[in-house]
Amino acid sequence: MPLKIIDHNSKEYRQMVDLRRQILRKPLGLEFNQEDLEREKDDLLIAAYEDDEMLGCCILTQMNPTTVRLRQMAVKTGLQGKGIGRVLMQFAENIARDRGYRKLCMHARKTAAGFYERLGYIVAGEEFTEVTIPHYNMEKQL
Secondary structure, X not given: OOEEEEOOOOHHHHHHHHHHHHHHHHHHOOOOOHHHHHOOOOOEEEEEEEOOEEEEEEEEEEEEOOEEEEEEEEEOOOOOOOOHHHHHHHHHHHXXXXXXXXXXXXXXXXXXXXXXXXXXXXXXXXXXXXXXXXEEEEEEEO
């Protein structure tokens, strides 16, 4: 399963936006706006593929010189639980480490917190609501 960093506004980026829309936004009745997408132009955009089909994706956004935030983690419907998310996370962590970051943080959906805990992330703070659903701040030292 090839993993790669993709370019903003590329064909692959449009695939990524569509996957994120289907998995993360549409079920909540939400949509991306152009400003949301424009803010991602300096982020690290990561995707997992099989042939030309995007299986999963995530984004790394710099918070400060030592901390990067994971955002918009999505795995195609029907493929969750098959190890794609774990491989994406390992790849994202390696990229972050290689670029000098020492901590990876995220706003994890409550339903996904167990997945991240199994990868060594800890809950840092109280439950909060974001995009209409419960989340936790989670983090890991790299």
